[in-house]
Amino acid sequence: MSVFESRxxxxxxxxxxxIIYGLLGAWTLAVIFPIYWLVVTSIKVRLDVTGGPFYLxxxxxxxxxxxxxxxxxxxxxxxxxxxYNSIIVACFSTLVVMIIxxxxxxxxxxxxxxxxxxxxxxxxxxxxxxxxxxxxAGLDWRIAVAVALAIFAxxxxxxxxxxxxxxxxxxxxxxxxxxxxxxxxxxxxxxxxMFQRIGLLDTHAGLILAYVTVNLPxxxxxxxxxxxxxxxxxxxxxxxxGASKFRVFWDIVLPLARPGLVATSxxxxxxxxxxxxxxLFLSTANAQTIPILVSAQNGTRGPEWEYMSVLILIMILPxxxxxxxxxxxxxxxxxxxxxxx
Amino acid sequence: xxxxxxxVAKSFGATRVLHELDLAAEPGEFVVLLGASxxxxxxxxxxxxxxxxxxxxxxTIAGRDVTNVLPKNRDVAMVFQSYALYPHKTVAENIxxxxxxxxxxxxxxxxxxxxxxDQVELGPYLDRYPRQLSGGQRQRVALARAMVRRPAxxxxxxxxxxxxxxxxxHMRAELKHMQHGLGITTIYVTHDQVEAMTLAHRxxxxxxGKLQQLAAPKEIYNDPANLFVARFIGSPPMNLLHGRLDAGxxxxxxxxxxxxxHGTSADAVLGVRPEDCRVTEPATGTLMAEVYxxxxxxxxxxxxxxxxxxxxxxxxxxxxxxxxxxxxxxAIAPERTxxxxxxxxxxxx
Numbered sequence: 001m002s003v004f005e006s007r008x009x010x011x012x013x014x015x016x017x018x019i020i021y022g023l024l025g026a027w028t029l030a031v032i033f034p035i036y037w038l039v040v041t042s043i044k045v046r047l048d049v050t051g052g053p054f055y056l057x058x059x060x061x062x063x064x065x066x067x068x069x070x071x072x073x074x075x076x077x078x079x080x081x082x083x084y085n086s087i088i089v090a091c092f093s094t095l096v097v098m099i100i101x102x103x104x105x106x107x108x109x110x111x112x113x114x115x116x117x118x119x120x121x122x123x124x125x126x127x128x129x130x131x132x133x134x135x136x137a138g139l140d141w142r143i144a145v146a147v148a149l150a151i152f153a154x155x156x157x158x159x160x161x162x163x164x165x166x167x168x169x170x171x172x173x174x175x176x177x178x179x180x181x182x183x184x185x186x187x188x189x190x191x192x193x194m195f196q197r198i199g200l201l202d203t204h205a206g207l208i209l210a211y212v213t214v215n216l217p218x219x220x221x222x223x224x225x226x227x228x229x230x231x232x233x234x235x236x237x238x239x240x241x242g243a244s245k246f247r248v249f250w251d252i253v254l255p256l257a258r259p260g261l262v263a264t265s266x267x268x269x270x271x272x273x274x275x276x277x278x279x280l281f282l283s284t285a286n287a288q289t290i291p292i293l294v295s296a297q298n299g300t301r302g303p304e305w306e307y308m309s310v311l312i313l314i315m316i317l318p319x320x321x322x323x324x325x326x327x328x329x330x331x332x333x334x335x336x337x338x339x340x341x
Numbered sequence: 342x343x344x345x346x347x348x349v350a351k352s353f354g355a356t357r358v359l360h361e362l363d364l365a366a367e368p369g370e371f372v373v374l375l376g377a378s379x380x381x382x383x384x385x386x387x388x389x390x391x392x393x394x395x396x397x398x399x400x401t402i403a404g405r406d407v408t409n410v411l412p413k414n415r416d417v418a419m420v421f422q423s424y425a426l427y428p429h430k431t432v433a434e435n436i437x438x439x440x441x442x443x444x445x446x447x448x449x450x451x452x453x454x455x456x457x458x459d460q461v462e463l464g465p466y467l468d469r470y471p472r473q474l475s476g477g478q479r480q481r482v483a484l485a486r487a488m489v490r491r492p493a494x495x496x497x498x499x500x501x502x503x504x505x506x507x508x509x510x511h512m513r514a515e516l517k518h519m520q521h522g523l524g525i526t527t528i529y530v531t532h533d534q535v536e537a538m539t540l541a542h543r544x545x546x547x548x549x550g551k552l553q554q555l556a557a558p559k560e561i562y563n564d565p566a567n568l569f570v571a572r573f574i575g576s577p578p579m580n581l582l583h584g585r586l587d588a589g590x591x592x593x594x595x596x597x598x599x600x601x602x603h604g605t606s607a608d609a610v611l612g613v614r615p616e617d618c619r620v621t622e623p624a625t626g627t628l629m630a631e632v633y634x635x636x637x638x639x640x641x642x643x644x645x646x647x648x649x650x651x652x653x654x655x656x657x658x659x660x661x662x663x664x665x666x667x668x669x670x671x672a673i674a675p676e677r678t679x680x681x682x683x684x685x686x687x688x689x690x
Contacts, residue, residue, distance in 0.1 A: 231423060233421045233423045234425050236392050236412075236419075236425070237421060237427075238427070239411075239412045240390060240391075240392075240412050240418060240419045241438050241486070242413045242439055242442040242490075243413065243438075244413070247442065251427075251438075255429045256429060
């Protein structure tokens with residue numbers, strides 16, 4: 001018994017300690033090893049990469065800086081441009097999606113929406129109408145969208161008395177999350193065609209727009225939970241103290257949702273930073289991001305692991321730094337003392 | 342400032358939570374909205390605050406129609422049951438938030454924060470965060486935040502209900518003293534009749550979304566408008582005996598009790614408060630009963646006596662003691678009884 005159960009309060013039994021620390025240690029190794037393997041691969045020459053497995057530099061093999069030299073000097077700008085592209089696209093798409101997403105989720109958490117099912121159906125028909133106008137009638141897409149929107153607004157207003165079931169916030173939230181049920185690749189080709197038409201292919205703006213679209217449901221879904229957990233009393237109290245709706249959001253709600261904001265931004269930043277598939281479709285040269293460059297090392301001469309390792313190392317570095325910097329903000333218990341005693 | 346509610350009503354969908362409510366609070370008056378949960382008292386308060394829209398009726402504050410005015414433009418301050426302190430702000434920042442929004446210069450703000458904090462004895466805690474305070478201190482921060490702006494009206498939603506009994510008694514006295522000193526019209530919601538009786542200039546008793554009686558505590562205790570008020574106010578509650586009223590005489594089985602009324606009713610209720618009943622010899626009492634239970638409270642003994650059909654509670658001296666089943670007589674002062682109509686609950690005079 002006493003091997004598994006400590007006799008003293010607050011102490012771990014010996015067997016329990018061995019098992020727990022053993023498991024933690026094993027997991028740590030499993031997590032750390034791939035990174036270690038990247039580091040040693042990046043300082044191997046081709047022969048040592050394919051000849052291996054060699055684990056320890058200086059003992060198993062002689063380290064060489066040739067891969068680092070190749071990536072930073074020989075490739076030079078071909079490395080730095082995708083890196084710069086990745087930073088621009090990841091940062092701005094995160095910024096934009098967080099601004100839109102927090103606004104939307106706060107609205108969903110605090111206001112109650114009652115869209116009429118009839119109007120929703122009407123809207124879907126308007127979209128189909130716009131598509132027909134472009135495809136069949138060969139109308140300019142801008143005119144088609146404007147016409148369809150105008151018809152929708154007019155009909156929705158004219159038929160506002162038509163009895164119809166109404167939807168609620170839960171339906172809107174589910175619809176938003178359902179956008180993530182199918183993988184983004186489903187939409188890749190339509191997006192490609194659309195971007196081609198409106199000239200967004202191979203631009204930062206195009207990639208940012210695509211990532212914002214893909215990440216928005218995640219942000220709304222996560223932030224909704226954070227906003228709902230903030231007592232409404234705080235909003236109302238601030239309102240009575242004289243704050244406008246915007247100030248309530250800015251002064252009271254946002255600071256309290258900070259752990260959620262930080263965690264969510266980190267998540268969508270990492271998504272945008274690592275994203276491969278949409279980038280492959282939507283960027284060719286100018287807006288190419290780092291993941292595309294990494295896969296490009298799998299060239300005609302077969303996978304060039306040492307170059308890939310260098311690229312992957314410099315690719316994961318900012319994410320690691322960012323996580324370390326931000327983790328202290330992802331603290332819990334911030335709401336303690338808001339209400340009750 | 343005066344606060345008036347003129348036929349203010351509220352419905353959520355088909356549910357009527359507040360029937361047309363008329364209420365007028367005079368400048369400096371302390372009005373308590375008293376009622377059980379679901380009586381509509383909190384809804385009424387939230388409508389005065391502007392946190393809830395009215396379905397119909399008019400609300401005016403200081404003569405201005407504020408029915409459709411935003412909460413922030415009503416010049417009211419509210420203390421929430423949960424206190425609603427901003428957890429990421431210090432005590433000083435919490436108290437100063439209304440002033441900051443109004444754009445008061447920093448120096449002036451700090452001075453006012455200090456003044457108010459001293460009034461509620463929070464001076465040493467200004468740099469703390471709400472989570473570092475006790476329940477009573479948090480409560481005082483909420484009060485200070487409401488006081489600092491000198492609003493036209495104080496609104497309080499069960500501000501003492503999260504405190505323990507001892508602290509609640511203390512804060513009740515503090516609150517009363519403070520309100521008297523500031524002279525600011527206060528509307529206070531509670532389900533606790535002791536709070537209502539001790540704090541209020543006037544009590545508005547609500548039930549089922551309807552105002553039952555609006556009167557001074559003494560009047561609401563001594564002159565209840567109907568059966569509900571009689572039952573709600575008083576601890577232990579008023580005794581209610583079910584019988585018949587025949588030309589001003591109340592008939593309870595074979596017993597006859599003279600009343601001040603001259604009415605007749607086949608289904609009447611006679612109310613008498615526990616302190617208006619006396620234990621006598623079985624032969625001389627108005628009513629015959631036997632002891633069901635006795636409880637020594639301290640300065641008096643609470644005796645529950647069993648009549649033929651009803652139970653009756655009365656207050657006896659602290660030395661009274663009798664075993665269960667003892668026969669006793671109960672003397673009732675006829676001028677201290679209340680008569681109600683059984684089916685409608687209305688007072689019969």
